[in-house]
Structures are given as C-alpha cells and as structure tokens.
Amino acid sequence: MREVTLVExxxxxxxxxxxxxxxxxxxxxxxxxxxxxxxxxxxxxxxVHPRWIPQLSDAAELARSLPDLSDVRYRALVPNRxxxxxxxxxxxxxxxxxxxxxxxxxxxxxNKGIRETFPVLEEVVRAALARGKRVRGYVxxxxxxxxxxxxxxANTAEICEGLLKMGVYEISLGDTIGVATPRQVKEKxxxxxxxxxxxxxxxxxxxxxxxxxxxxxVSLEMxxxxxxxxxxxxxxCPYAPGAAGNVATEDLVYMLEQEGIRxxxxxxxxxxxxxxxxxxxxxxxxxxxxxxxxxxxxxxEGNRE
Amino acid sequence: MREVTLVExxxxxxxxxxxxxxxxxxxxxxxxxxxxxxxxxxxxxxxVHPRWIPQLSDAAELARSLPDLSDVRYRALVPNRxxxxxxxxxxxxxxxxxxxxxxxxxxxxxNKGIRETFPVLEEVVRAALARGKRVRGYVxxxxxxxxxxxxxxANTAEICEGLLKMGVYEISLGDTIGVATPRQVKEKxxxxxxxxxxxxxxxxxxxxxxxxxxxxxVSLEMxxxxxxxxxxxxxxCPYAPGAAGNVATEDLVYMLEQEGIRxxxxxxxxxxxxxxxxxxxxxxxxxxxxxxxxxxxxxxEGNRE
Numbered sequence: 001m002r003e004v005t006l007v008e009x010x011x012x013x014x015x016x017x018x019x020x021x022x023x024x025x026x027x028x029x030x031x032x033x034x035x036x037x038x039x040x041x042x043x044x045x046x047x048v049h050p051r052w053i054p055q056l057s058d059a060a061e062l063a064r065s066l067p068d069l070s071d072v073r074y075r076a077l078v079p080n081r082x083x084x085x086x087x088x089x090x091x092x093x094x095x096x097x098x099x100x101x102x103x104x105x106x107x108x109x110x111n112k113g114i115r116e117t118f119p120v121l122e123e124v125v126r127a128a129l130a131r132g133k134r135v136r137g138y139v140x141x142x143x144x145x146x147x148x149x150x151x152x153x154a155n156t157a158e159i160c161e162g163l164l165k166m167g168v169y170e171i172s173l174g175d176t177i178g179v180a181t182p183r184q185v186k187e188k189x190x191x192x193x194x195x196x197x198x199x200x201x202x203x204x205x206x207x208x209x210x211x212x213x214x215x216x217x218v219s220l221e222m223x224x225x226x227x228x229x230x231x232x233x234x235x236x237c238p239y240a241p242g243a244a245g246n247v248a249t250e251d252l253v254y255m256l257e258q259e260g261i262r263x264x265x266x267x268x269x270x271x272x273x274x275x276x277x278x279x280x281x282x283x284x285x286x287x288x289x290x291x292x293x294x295x296x297x298x299x300x301e302g303n304r305e
Numbered sequence: 306m307r308e309v310t311l312v313e314x315x316x317x318x319x320x321x322x323x324x325x326x327x328x329x330x331x332x333x334x335x336x337x338x339x340x341x342x343x344x345x346x347x348x349x350x351x352x353v354h355p356r357w358i359p360q361l362s363d364a365a366e367l368a369r370s371l372p373d374l375s376d377v378r379y380r381a382l383v384p385n386r387x388x389x390x391x392x393x394x395x396x397x398x399x400x401x402x403x404x405x406x407x408x409x410x411x412x413x414x415x416n417k418g419i420r421e422t423f424p425v426l427e428e429v430v431r432a433a434l435a436r437g438k439r440v441r442g443y444v445x446x447x448x449x450x451x452x453x454x455x456x457x458x459a460n461t462a463e464i465c466e467g468l469l470k471m472g473v474y475e476i477s478l479g480d481t482i483g484v485a486t487p488r489q490v491k492e493k494x495x496x497x498x499x500x501x502x503x504x505x506x507x508x509x510x511x512x513x514x515x516x517x518x519x520x521x522x523v524s525l526e527m528x529x530x531x532x533x534x535x536x537x538x539x540x541x542c543p544y545a546p547g548a549a550g551n552v553a554t555e556d557l558v559y560m561l562e563q564e565g566i567r568x569x570x571x572x573x574x575x576x577x578x579x580x581x582x583x584x585x586x587x588x589x590x591x592x593x594x595x596x597x598x599x600x601x602x603x604x605x606e607g608n609r610e
Contacts, residue, residue, distance in 0.1 A: 181564055207593060209559050209560075213516060214518045214522045214560065258484075259486055259487065260488065287515070288549050289514050292483070
C-alpha cells in the first residue's frame with residue numbers, strides 16, 4: 001500500500017468533546033493551518049441542534065467562512081433532514097450520517113432505537129444524493145459500548161449493509177470509547193469482509209487506552225485505506241485532563257510516512273495547527289509527536305510560548 | 306503465544322529521567338505497590354556514579370530496603386566493575402550491562418567508544434557470573450540515534466553477538482529516542498534473526514512519537530516474548546512536559562490481556578502505583594489506561610485527589 005486517505009475530524013469530533021468553546025474565527029484559523037499543512041479531507045462540524053453540542057453551534061457560519069478550494073473537501077455531520085437542510089445552504093461538500101451498533105448507545109445518543117433511526121437516515125441520504133452530494137456513514141461503538149459491553153459484529157454488518165443499500169459510499173467504523181486492541185480489529189474486519197467490501201470501510205479509533213495507533217496499523221494490514229484522526233489528538237473527555245481523544249493525526253502521519261505510505265501532509269506545518277489549538281484551548285494536547293516536536297523546537301529556538 | 310514476560314523499568318529508566326528526585330521511602334512504596342499488582346521482574350535502579358544520575362544515588366539503600374520475596378526478581382544496571390561491586394553488596398538478583406549501537410551516542414553516554422566499552426562489560430559479566438548472577442544486556446539507539454540518525458543493523462548484530470559470547474542471557478533492544486515504527490521493527494528483527502536467536506532478545510520501546518505500543522505489538526508478532534515497560538509511562542524528558550517515556554505498563558498490560566496473552570498483572574492494582582507516582586512527582590503521567598481508569602474511578606467515587 002502506498003497511499004492512505006486521512007479524514008481530519010479534529011474540528012468536529014475533537015472540538016465537540018472539549019469543554020472550552022472556540023469562536024468561529026478561531027476554528028477558521030485552525031482549518032486554514034490544517035489546509036496549509038496539506039489536509040484535503042476536513043470534517044469541520046456537525047449540524048445537530050445547538051442544544052446538543054454547543055461547541056458546534058456555529059456550524060453554518062463556520063462552513064461559510066472557509067476558503068473555497070478545489071482540492072479541499074469540507075465535510076459535516078447531519079443527524080436528520082432538518083440538519084441536512086441547514087447544511088445544504090452552506091458550501092459543505094459532503095455529509096455524514098451516524099448511528100450506533102449498540103441499541104442502548106443509539107438510544108442514549110440519538111433518542112431512538114436503531115430500527116427507527118434507519119428511515120431518518122434514509123431520508124437524509126436520498127435528499128443529499130439528489131443534490132449531488134456524497135454521503136458517508138458513521139457506525140459508533142463497533143468495538144464496545146459503555147452500556148452493553150461487547151457489541152456483536154452481526155449488528156455492525158447489518159447496519160453497514162443497510163447504509164450501503166441507502167447509497168452511502170463509505171462507512172467509518174468507530175471505536176467510540178477506545179477499547180479495541182489489534183486482535184479485535186482483525187476479527188471484526190475479517191467477519192465484516194464476508195458481506196462488506198473492505199474498500200467501503202474506514203477506521204475511526206479513539207486512544208482512550210493507548211491502542212489507537214496499533215489498531216490503525218492493523219487495520220491497514222487488513223486492507224483499510226481510509227483512517228479518521230484528529231490533529232493534536234483532540235477530543236479527550238473534558239472531565240479527564242490528559243485523557244485521549246481520537247488517534248492523533250501527527251502520530252499517524254509520522255508512522256505512515258516512516259512505513260513508506262504517503263499522506264501528503266507536512267508534519268511540521270501540521271504541528272502549527274496543534275500548537276495553535278493548545279493555545280486556544282488553554283491545555284496541552286495528547287499527540288506525542290506534537291509534544292516531541294515542541295520540545296525539539298524549544299531546545300533549538302528557545303521557548304515557544 | 307500465551308505468555309509474555311514484562312520487565313518493569315519505571316523505577317530505573319523512568320525515574321532517572323524525572324526532574325524531581327524521590328526519596329528511598331517513596332521508591333520503596335512504589336515498588337511495593339508494583340509487587341502487589343503482580344510485577345515479578347523489577348528493575349529498581351542503576352549503580353552508576355551518583356554524579357551521573359542523582360535520581361538514582363540511593364541505589365544500594367533502596368535495594369536493601371525492599372522485601373525479600375522468592376517470586377520477585379530485583380534487577381539493577383551496572384556500568385562497570387566498581388558499580389558491580391557496590392551492587393553485589395546488596396540483595397539485587399540480576400544485573401544489566403549497557404552500551405549503544407551508535408558510536409557517537411556511546412561516547413556521549415559512556416565516555417568511551419564501543420570497542421573500548423567491550424572489555425569493561427566483559428569484566429563485569431565474568432565477575433557477576435562467577436557470583437552466580439544472571440546478566441542482561443541493553444543495547445540503546447538500535448532504531449535511531451539523536452546524533453547519527455539511522456543506525457545500521459550490522460552494528461547491533463555485532464554487539465549482540467559479542468554480548469552473548471560474554472555470557473549475557475538476554476539482550477534488550479532499545480528504541481532510546483522513540484523513533485521506530487512497525488516496519489523498522491520488523492526489518493531489524495528479521496535482519497537480527499540471522500545471527501541472534503529471537504528468544505534471546507527483548508523489546509524496549511519509548512513512546513516519544515506515540516508508536517511504542519504498535520512497535521511492541523509487532524515485535525510480539527516477530528517472536529519476541531519479553532518486553533520492557535514503565536508504569537505510568539514514566540521517563541518523559543523533564544524539559545518537555547507531557548512528552549512520553551517508556552511504553553506504559555498499564556497500556557501494554559491492557560493490550561496484551563485483550564489479545565489473550567496473560568501478564569499476571571492486575572490492572573487496577575497497577576494503577577494504584579501510577580497514581581501514587583503522579584502524587585509523588587507532582588504531575589500527570591502519560592499512560593492512557595492510567596488516565597482513563599482515573600476518570601472512571603472519579604466518575605464512580607468522586608474525586609480521587
């Protein structure tokens with residue numbers, strides 16, 4: 001494998017889990033730094049009701065503020081038809097629908113059972129496709145649920161089949177609570193391979209227990225070529241300082257480039273985005289490469305802050 | 306593979322890199338918690354000159370303070386004959402000699418070239434074996450040197466052969482500056498397999514760029530069954546807060562147990578050692594499992610501090 005598509009989810013999955021709410025101008029600046037570093041696939045926000053996620057309540061405003069670039073794709077989550085309508089009035093290029101592989105988690109998150117969620121997503125996908133937009137699907141808690149524990153892979157397979165039938169082009173398999181280890185990643189992907197073409201699947205790993213990069217590595221071995229990540233490793237739970245969020249884009253890029261896989265991303269320029277996020281959020285971010293580059297620069301050039 | 310030997314190096318490789326110097330009583334308490342968690346192989350200190358590493362200047366005192374337990378092995382580094390003599394007057398069970406695969410790093414670290422280091426180590430090994438003690442070897446900068454960059458695997462192979470010839474029973478291959486990625490680990494181990502039996506090798510990974518757990522995973526796939534780790538992920542460079550040290554024992558144990566590999570270590574009890582270290586050192590430690598367990602306990606039982 002020579003190329004991997006990285007979907008930068010820091011501005012959405014990262015910031016939605018940070019306690020400090022950033023201004024639209026700050027988010028725009030972060031997006032611009034990410035783009036300057038070579039990020040092409042940029043999930044910027046979620047068009048959920050602002051009451052759910054106040055961190056992302058400026059979804060439309062942010063989408064409208066970003067530069068129009070032919071080689072950068074802006075993505076956003078849409079929970080339902082109403083969210084899609086709001087998103088369609090902005091220059092967002094691509095949408096994502098989401099649900100959980102665990103019934104309880106889906107109910108807690110979306111306030112509906114999995115079966116009842118399907119018609120809602122189907123309506124969104126149909127409407128988006130009719131407007132010529134691609135739609136991605138997110139399936140969360142694939143590797144474990146905080147309420148139900150182990151989630152049968154049959155749940156995920158059934159949901160994936162349903163999403164593909166709707167017209168979703170790709171499904172991102174989420175280790176939402178960061179419990180997966182390589183063996184489980186291999187087993188789940190092997191089981192899914194029976195019904196879902198691997199090129200339709202992406203990996204979305206959280207680093208809650210430190211295993212995200214190992215899981216990403218193993219998923220590449222299993223044929224996955226699209227991975228989600230967040231710059232800085234953004235997205236740690238606000239009540240656990242230092243706890244991890246998504247796999248850090250910096251760490252993933254470092255590993256991939258060393259493995260001989262091109263990402264198109266400039267690591268030092270990427271760190272500029274992470275350091276700005278640290279300043280804006282007022283805290284250190286968990287990416288190891290970000291911290292070691294900071295130490296390196298500090299040693300070379302004196303204090304950076 | 307059903308079992309892996311973990312060598313807990315936090316009290317040595319961890320604490321020697323922490324700016325705050327702990328008292329012997331504090332180290333003893335940490336060792337006792339590690340033992341209570343099921344740690345059997347415990348590298349406790351280094352008998353180097355106190356001027357080199359003031360953090361470990363209480364080597365003999367610490368070694369004498371620890372409980373005499375038939376199923377726990379205390380280990381210590383010895384740089385030369387003088388260090389060995391000091392160590393032999395304590396109840397330390399096993400010794401380790403060390404050198405670097407990179408000429409420049411060896412000179413900076415030991416003040417000698419690699420060739421000149423060999424007779425020194427040979428003398429130590431011979432004297433230790435004569436006293437019925439096992440001796441381990443550490444080779445550092447196997448995967449990269451801060452001064453020379455890439456280090457040829459031939460250097461490592463030659464050093465390993467020399468160490469085995471002296472009578473060292475096992476060699477720990479160090480990614481001292483945490484630059485390795487899985488491909489490099491595979492390549493180096495494959496190249497070494499030509500001359501060194503894999504059961505004589507151990508993996509020693511630092512997490513400076515977030516790749517340590519992935520490297521540990523790959524080294525297990527390559528036949529390694531002994532891994533070094535530090536509880537809490539201790540050993541980050543003092544001038545880079547948040548920067549990583551050794552691969553965290555907690556994260557490694559979590560992954561191994563999920564992979565179906567027994568470690569004999571109780572994860573919650575292990576976290577008690579990490580939380581105590583955080584309190585004593587006055588800082589958060591990088592282990593992700595440590596942080597996520599803390600958040601979990603906090604949520605369940607109120608603040609832990």
